[in-house]
Amino acid sequence: xxxxxxxxxxxxxxxxxxxxxxxxxxxxxxxxxxxxxxxxxxxxxxxxxxxxxxxxxxxxxxxxxxxxxxxxxxxxxxxxxxxxxxxxxxxxxxxxxxxxxxxxxxxxxxxxxxxxxxxxxxxxxxxxxxxxxxxxxxxxxxxxxxxxxxxxxxxxxxxxxxxxxxxxxxxxxxxxxxxxxxxxxxxxxxxxxxxxxxxxxxxxxxxxxxxxxxxxxxxxxxxxxxxxxxxxxxxxxxxxxxxxxxxxxxxxxxxxxxxxxxxxxxxxxxx
Amino acid sequence: xxxxxxxxxxxxxxxxxxxxxxxxxxxxxxxxxxxxxxxxxxxxxxxxxxxxxxxxxxxxxxxxxxxxxxxxxxxxxxxxxxxxxxxxxxxxxxxxxxxxxxxxxxxxxxxxxxxxxxxxxxxxxxxxxxxxxxxxxxxxxxxxxxxxxxxxxxxxxxxxxxxxxxxxxxxxxxxxxxxxxxxxxxxxxxxxxxxxxxxxxxxxxxxxxxxxxxxxxxxxxxxxxxxxxxxxxxxxxxxxxxxxxxxxxxxxxxxxxxxxxxxxxxxxxxx
Amino acid sequence: xxxxxxxxxxxxxxxxxxxxxxxxxxxxxxxxxxxxxxxxxxxxxxxxxxxxxxxxxxxxxxxxxxxxxxxxxxxxxxxxxxxxxxxxxxxxxxxxxxxxxxxxxxxxxxxxxxxxxxxxxxxxxxxxxxxxxxxxxxxxxxxxxxxxxxxxxxxxxxxxxxxxxxxxxxxxxxxxxxxxxxxxxxxxxxxxxxxxxxxxxxxxxxxxxxxxxxxxxxxxxxxxxxxxxxxxxxxxxxxxxxxxxxxxxxxxxxxxxxxxxxxxxxxxxxx
Numbered sequence: 001x002x003x004x005x006x007x008x009x010x011x012x013x014x015x016x017x018x019x020x021x022x023x024x025x026x027x028x029x030x031x032x033x034x035x036x037x038x039x040x041x042x043x044x045x046x047x048x049x050x051x052x053x054x055x056x057x058x059x060x061x062x063x064x065x066x067x068x069x070x071x072x073x074x075x076x077x078x079x080x081x082x083x084x085x086x087x088x089x090x091x092x093x094x095x096x097x098x099x100x101x102x103x104x105x106x107x108x109x110x111x112x113x114x115x116x117x118x119x120x121x122x123x124x125x126x127x128x129x130x131x132x133x134x135x136x137x138x139x140x141x142x143x144x145x146x147x148x149x150x151x152x153x154x155x156x157x158x159x160x161x162x163x164x165x166x167x168x169x170x171x172x173x174x175x176x177x178x179x180x181x182x183x184x185x186x187x188x189x190x191x192x193x194x195x196x197x198x199x200x201x202x203x204x205x206x207x208x209x210x211x212x213x214x215x216x217x218x219x220x221x222x223x224x225x226x227x228x229x230x231x232x233x234x235x236x237x238x239x240x241x242x243x244x245x246x247x248x249x250x251x252x253x254x255x256x257x258x259x260x261x262x263x264x265x266x267x268x269x270x271x
Numbered sequence: 272x273x274x275x276x277x278x279x280x281x282x283x284x285x286x287x288x289x290x291x292x293x294x295x296x297x298x299x300x301x302x303x304x305x306x307x308x309x310x311x312x313x314x315x316x317x318x319x320x321x322x323x324x325x326x327x328x329x330x331x332x333x334x335x336x337x338x339x340x341x342x343x344x345x346x347x348x349x350x351x352x353x354x355x356x357x358x359x360x361x362x363x364x365x366x367x368x369x370x371x372x373x374x375x376x377x378x379x380x381x382x383x384x385x386x387x388x389x390x391x392x393x394x395x396x397x398x399x400x401x402x403x404x405x406x407x408x409x410x411x412x413x414x415x416x417x418x419x420x421x422x423x424x425x426x427x428x429x430x431x432x433x434x435x436x437x438x439x440x441x442x443x444x445x446x447x448x449x450x451x452x453x454x455x456x457x458x459x460x461x462x463x464x465x466x467x468x469x470x471x472x473x474x475x476x477x478x479x480x481x482x483x484x485x486x487x488x489x490x491x492x493x494x495x496x497x498x499x500x501x502x503x504x505x506x507x508x509x510x511x512x513x514x515x516x517x518x519x520x521x522x523x524x525x526x527x528x529x530x531x532x533x534x535x536x537x538x539x540x541x542x
Numbered sequence: 543x544x545x546x547x548x549x550x551x552x553x554x555x556x557x558x559x560x561x562x563x564x565x566x567x568x569x570x571x572x573x574x575x576x577x578x579x580x581x582x583x584x585x586x587x588x589x590x591x592x593x594x595x596x597x598x599x600x601x602x603x604x605x606x607x608x609x610x611x612x613x614x615x616x617x618x619x620x621x622x623x624x625x626x627x628x629x630x631x632x633x634x635x636x637x638x639x640x641x642x643x644x645x646x647x648x649x650x651x652x653x654x655x656x657x658x659x660x661x662x663x664x665x666x667x668x669x670x671x672x673x674x675x676x677x678x679x680x681x682x683x684x685x686x687x688x689x690x691x692x693x694x695x696x697x698x699x700x701x702x703x704x705x706x707x708x709x710x711x712x713x714x715x716x717x718x719x720x721x722x723x724x725x726x727x728x729x730x731x732x733x734x735x736x737x738x739x740x741x742x743x744x745x746x747x748x749x750x751x752x753x754x755x756x757x758x759x760x761x762x763x764x765x766x767x768x769x770x771x772x773x774x775x776x777x778x779x780x781x782x783x784x785x786x787x788x789x790x791x792x793x794x795x796x797x798x799x800x801x802x803x804x805x806x807x808x809x810x811x812x813x
Contacts, residue, residue, distance in 0.1 A: 006306035017728030024584035035548035042295035065299035080768025132783035186288030226351025241403035277577035313566035336570035457559030497622025512674035
């Protein structure tokens with residue numbers, strides 16, 4: 001890396017929280033190996049042990065980072081067991097994580113990913129414990145990658161990285177579309193698994209011109225382009241910043257208004 | 272910017288929270304445009320949709336940043352609507368925000384501010400959506416400013432940026448002063464809208480030598496210089512770090528002890 | 543510092559929270575004095591006024607930082623009073639804090655520490671208030687140290703820095719060991735004050751081969767190496783990432799399962 005680049009970027013997505021010293025330790029380890037690394041937090045408030053939430057966050061964030069960025073994803077309830085550490089090269093970016101599905105959505109979006117089992121202990125801390133591989137394994141791996149170590153140097157190719165099944169939208173026999181809430185954000189926006197092109201395809205097939213949402217025993221008919229077009233405190237439907245169908249509310253939390261939790265299923269009814 | 276400068280500083284003040292990928296995305300976008308930017312978080316835990324809280328935070332923080340710093344302030348319930356993006360040059364620092372009043376307190380403190388409507392889409396991301404202008408508009412604007420683009424290049428001068436009315440202290444007919452709690456901090460300190468010189472002026476006019484506070488049906492008489500001079504767990508009054516009158520409690524939260532919320536009015540009674 | 547170093551590292555451990563502008567202000571002050579400083583947050587969510595929690599966090603984190611790192615620790619209920627600011631040089635790293643015990647665990651671990659009373663106001667902000675010495679005193683001190691000012695230049699040697707007594711494990715007359723929960727982390731892991739070598743020593747003395755834990759009226763017998771070896775949702779015992787005995791639970795919070803709080807005492811019973 002040239003000086004003018006500002007140093008290689010390493011992002012962190014973990015469930016370590018911001019209360020303890022854990023995230024600070026990751027950063028100390030990385031800067032000890034590569035003092036020029038630029039550290040960016042994606043989130044450390046991933047729900048404890050939620051691999052799917054970490055998978056969602058890193059998949060939503062990485063397209064906005066420059067080439068060469070290294071993303072470290074650590075939600076690791078299996079730390080110390082035989083689960084493998086992996087490193088991946090996907091579309092000119094790099095990923096380091098336990099092989100537990102944390103990279104599922106990234107790998108799904110980019111089938112030409114190159115994945116290795118990062119087994120070479122030269123790129124770990126010299127002492128590796130049983131309970132904090134973020135510190136002992138994943139932070140060092142990322143730091144060495146940022147210093148120019150090649151992916152292939154970390155270990156041999158892995159053909160079967162763990163991939164979790166995320167719920168996909170279903171085309172129903174009656175022509176409607178079934179979706180699921182896969183993320184609820186800080187504002188209470190209910191983010192679904194239905195990307196805009198899938199909804200458009202189903203709408204075209206249906207021969208109808210509009211749609212409403214059946215969710216939690218309620219029908220939501222207000223389709224808008226941006227939040228402020230909704231009535232204050234009432235649910236509306238739009239395509240959010242990840243390109244997915246989202247149930248929201250202007251200046252309020254749709255999760256609270258509707259009493260809806262993660263995983264709730266709903267119907268897109270074409271009318 | 273010269274290398275020895277460590278790179279231009281860009282601060283972020285938002286209501287995006289630290290749970291989702293949103294703040295990480297802002298940083299990825301900025302570093303993609305200017306890899307040398309140094310990113311500093313002021314706060315991402317601004318109460319959702321609270322433009323006034325963001326206005327308070329950035330106004331309290333910016334005087335402590337070096338010249339050339341660029342402050343991005345994003346609390347943007349009107350995202351996607353016709354509200355304008357603005358950029359401002361104030362006392363050798365820069366500000367980027369939606370034109371919704373988020374810069375009110377900064378503009379009030381510095382009437383010679385130069386403000387433009389940042390309308391030139393060359394300095395946005397190539398695709399601009401309807402729901403996340405932090406990513407598509409404000410982060411890119413800040414990054415381009417940090418690369419030396421001039422304020423005038425972003426758009427034409429704006430003479431009427433939105434300014435919210437913040438409550439001002441009132442001199443009462445009986446010679447007393449009426450104030451309001453405008454911020455409650457993490458420690459439960461109740462920060463008012465009364466700056467030290469205003470209180471001094473009112474005290475001088477009153478011909479009295481001391482004062483007490485009437486707040487929430489209670490009178491608070493213990494005037495101190497620092498928290499530890501208060502009795503543990505009992506309310507006291509002092510001038511806090513923003514130079515404003517503050518009701519606090521030694522090693523305890525004055526908000527809880529007094530059961531007081533944001534916006535509560537009180538009287539400074541000269542005695 | 544040479545350019546290739548990426549700039550001197552300054553870490554921050556405070557109870558300022560992430561809601562207000564306070565942490566941003568610390569960073570602005572530091573970057574105003576040394577634009578090349580690299581800022582790393584250890585934690586800002588230390589429990590308000592808890593000097594012992596800050597002492598724990600910085601002691602757990604600093605061994606993972608490279609030489610030359612400067613650690614700022616600010617939990618400062620005595621701000622504005624006569625308590626002294628201190629700076630210390632310990633094992634090629636630096637520490638800046640109020641002299642209230644925040645460095646107790648670091649000083650205990652490293653008896654050859656060099657400690658000064660940082661009294662030279664040339665290295666403070668020009669105006670020093672009574673309520674925010676993080677901004678006016680500690681951030682500037684750290685920034686000046688990072689620019690190469692020597693520890694001795696900050697003030698004269700201090701032989702009696704405040705050291706808080708942390709609970710130590712007790713060897714009981716019956717051969718058992720008594721410990722205490724000194725930290726509960728984000729996952730609900732109960733971290734004790736018993737380091738592995740002390741337990742090993744007591745086990746050897748006892749002539750026994752195994753142990754169980756008596757905690758909160760319950761005996762915990764499942765001794766594991768890593769979390770996933772425990773049964774889901776049931777308490778187990780292991781040595782955690784700080785090398786101390788820890789009561790945990792696989793994919794669950796041991797604190798909630800056991801209803802245990804900070805400071806709880808327990809017995810290690812050799813069997």
